[in-house]
Amino acid sequence: MREIRFRLIIILAVFAFCLYLLYPTYQDYKNTRKLDKLATLKKNEVLKTDPKISGKQLNLRITAYKDSIKATDPSYDEAKKKRIKLGLDLQGGMRVVLEVNTGQLLAKLAKNPDERFKNILASAQREAQTSNESVVDLVTTRLENENIRLSRYFGNIRQSDDQIVSELKKDAEDAVSRAVEIIRNRVDQYGVSEPGIQRQGSRRIIVELPGVANEEEAKQLLQGTALLEFKIVKDAQVTLSIMKKIDNVLAGKVNPDTMEQANATTNNKKNEKASKANKKKELASKNTTDTSSASDTSQNLTKAEFEKQHPFFSVAILNPQSGDADAYVSAENRKRIELWLERPDVKKVIPDNAQFVFGAKPAGYQDGKAIYKLYCVDKQAELTGGVITDASANIDPSTSSPIVTMQMNSDGADEWERITGANIGKRIAIILDGVVYSAPVVQNKIPGGQSQITGMANLEEAKLLSIVLKAGALPAPVQIIEQQTIGPTLGQDSINSGLTSAIIGYILVGFFMILYYQRSGSIAAISLTFSILFIMGVLAGFNATLTLPGIAGIVLTMGMAVDANVLIYERIREELETGKTIKASVDSGFSKAYSAIIDSNITTFITGIILYQFGTGPVQGFALTLMIGIVGTLFSALVVARVCFDYLIIKNSKITVG
Numbered sequence: 001m002r003e004i005r006f007r008l009i010i011i012l013a014v015f016a017f018c019l020y021l022l023y024p025t026y027q028d029y030k031n032t033r034k035l036d037k038l039a040t041l042k043k044n045e046v047l048k049t050d051p052k053i054s055g056k057q058l059n060l061r062i063t064a065y066k067d068s069i070k071a072t073d074p075s076y077d078e079a080k081k082k083r084i085k086l087g088l089d090l091q092g093g094m095r096v097v098l099e100v101n102t103g104q105l106l107a108k109l110a111k112n113p114d115e116r117f118k119n120i121l122a123s124a125q126r127e128a129q130t131s132n133e134s135v136v137d138l139v140t141t142r143l144e145n146e147n148i149r150l151s152r153y154f155g156n157i158r159q160s161d162d163q164i165v166s167e168l169k170k171d172a173e174d175a176v177s178r179a180v181e182i183i184r185n186r187v188d189q190y191g192v193s194e195p196g197i198q199r200q201g202s203r204r205i206i207v208e209l210p211g212v213a214n215e216e217e218a219k220q221l222l223q224g225t226a227l228l229e230f231k232i233v234k235d236a237q238v239t240l241s242i243m244k245k246i247d248n249v250l251a252g253k254v255n256p257d258t259m260e261q262a263n264a265t266t267n268n269k270k271n272e273k274a275s276k277a278n279k280k281k282e283l284a285s286k287n288t289t290d291t292s293s294a295s296d297t298s299q300n301l302t303k304a305e306f307e308k309q310h311p312f313f314s315v316a317i318l319n320p321q322s323g324d325a326d327a328y329v330s331a332e333n334r335k336r337i338e339l340w341l342e343r344p345d346v347k348k349v350i351p352d353n354a355q356f357v358f359g360a361k362p363a364g365y366q367d368g369k370a371i372y373k374l375y376c377v378d379k380q381a382e383l384t385g386g387v388i389t390d391a392s393a394n395i396d397p398s399t400s401s402p403i404v405t406m407q408m409n410s411d412g413a414d415e416w417e418r419i420t421g422a423n424i425g426k427r428i429a430i431i432l433d434g435v436v437y438s439a440p441v442v443q444n445k446i447p448g449g450q451s452q453i454t455g456m457a458n459l460e461e462a463k464l465l466s467i468v469l470k471a472g473a474l475p476a477p478v479q480i481i482e483q484q485t486i487g488p489t490l491g492q493d494s495i496n497s498g499l500t501s502a503i504i505g506y507i508l509v510g511f512f513m514i515l516y517y518q519r520s521g522s523i524a525a526i527s528l529t530f531s532i533l534f535i536m537g538v539l540a541g542f543n544a545t546l547t548l549p550g551i552a553g554i555v556l557t558m559g560m561a562v563d564a565n566v567l568i569y570e571r572i573r574e575e576l577e578t579g580k581t582i583k584a585s586v587d588s589g590f591s592k593a594y595s596a597i598i599d600s601n602i603t604t605f606i607t608g609i610i611l612y613q614f615g616t617g618p619v620q621g622f623a624l625t626l627m628i629g630i631v632g633t634l635f636s637a638l639v640v641a642r643v644c645f646d647y648l649i650i651k652n653s654k655i656t657v658g
Contacts, residue, residue: 017537106139231357
């Protein structure tokens with residue numbers, strides 16, 4: 001026994017270590033079953049006390065109950081962190097392919113873009129969707145073909161076209177790399193277990209979110225650019241003046257090219273006739289007069305006549321009692337307003353420092369249809385979200401509504417104090433990704449750099465918004481070009497099918513080896529068991545993710561594991577036929593089979609490395625288990641099986657190889 005003692009200790013140590021690594025997986029399995037039983041009991045209890053509870057509220061209460069149990073016992077989280085991770089195909093969840101819109105990045109970087117540039121950029125973006133070329137290459141090629149120097153839109157006049165192209169490519173590359181990191185930060189803060197985030201090609205990102213079932217929430221998390229802006233809301237009289245000009249242009253009453261000149265002439269005449277006191281009185285009463293003008297006119301006109309003479313005010317309804325000039329637009333008319341605001345003749349009457357922005361959430365409902373607020377704000381932001389250092393979601397105790405509290409850095413805090421101090425009594429619109437979340441009135445100067453966002457429907461939405469703000473803004477918008485959702489039921493079916501195939505494969509291979517090689521076949525079955533245990537232990541130890549292709553790799557490893565045993569046994573049989581003793585035959589069989597076993601496994605291992613390096617998702621899962629299986633196979637066949645043979649020889653037991 002002395003000659004095998006050291007090898008036996010190594011085998012037992014590896015065996016014990018694999019069991020140690022797999023124990024958290026077993027513990028997590030028991031915890032999950034325990035939680036499910038307790039949740040079922042709690043569900044029945046809730047239904048008895050409140051039989052009319054909605055399904056959504058019931059699920060929220062059960063989830064909160066599970067969370068409270070986990071909070072009291074840290075072993076739940078510890079076991080989950082150390083267990084074998086399950087991939088998207090086994091656990092269920094979402095797989096999303098994102099594409100970074102580098103075209104919009106170029107549009108942001110361009111200086112004084114004209115219609116010609118916009119057409120070139122749009123054409124390049126369309127071609128990029130059907131080719132592997134980057135938008136940067138396509139745009140620069142088109143500009144060169146039209147004999148336009150790149151310095152017309154990018155860089156400066158001293159730079160050559162090659163230098164500008166190099167900088168643009170670097171900006172595009174950085175934008176994709178930053179997008180990967182920002183998305184990773186968002187997903188980590190969201191709390192997704194074992195997410196998979198990797199870059200594919202020049203501008204695509206593959207995101208796998210196991211266990212995530214809420215598609216809309218996941219889309220908002222991944223796609224939100226998080227462009228936070230603080231903009232001053234225009235005074236009511238200024239807003240009404242702009243709206244009237246838009247209404248007149250849409251009705252064909254005024255030529256926008258001569259409107260500014262006409263307005264200037266009218267204002268000069270008024271200024272000559274009115275005194276300063278009358279002017280103040282006029283401005284004070286202008287809001288009430290203007291907001292009621294549309295409704296007064298409608299009393300003398302039929303609905304069809306009013307829509308013809310006042311197209312803008314027929315869909316953008318004012319509220320004279322509100323004291324502001326925010327318009328209310330139904331969901332079905334929102335697109336019409338957006339199209340009107342993009343018309344060239346309408347743009348001419350809108351001042352350069354003004355823009356219209358819709359609210360993020362409906363301000364109310366009428367006849368079952370959502371109504372949105374339309375704000376007129378400064379085009380230039382007073383402050384942007386780049387100064388935000390922290391954000392948290394809470395419930396406002398005074399209103400019981402969800403809010404997001406933001407903390408700014410020192411520079412942002414100083415600027416915020418200056419802005420609020422200079423605009424007391426005015427409204428500041430908090431705009432995220434082009435929509436207004438809230439527009440509070442500044443009551444006094446706000447020191448310390450704290451601010452709040454309201455307007456979220458629930459606390460979950462507020463938490464999602466705080467995550468997006470903390471993780472930072474995406475450098476360029478991302479678009480979902482492919483989406484796949486796998487339900488947890490399908491994932492459980494995959495687990496059951498994979499385990500069934502592995503068990504059947506193990507039984508068939510082991511039965512064949514025992515039937516064909518008799519006692520030596522039993523040693524092969526023991527080695528096979530050790531190989532599988534080794535694979536699962538390594539997966540758990542390295543926090544690797546087990547996927548359905550990974551299970552296929554394990555099943556394939558079973559066949560490869562006994563392949564080494566077959567080579568050894570056939571060599572032993574040949575040596576026994578020459579008249580050698582059992583010990584000499586075993587020694588010779590193992591030594592002569594080494595080269596063939598190692599060569600075949602090394603070539604397969606190299607193939608696994610290539611698959612893992614250049615493959616994605618399922619291919620990597622297959623390659624990982626294949627490589628671990630090869631190491632386990634070599635250890636089992638050359639160490640475990642050899643120790644078993646040596647033990648039988650020492651005990652003078654009969655060894656049969658068929």
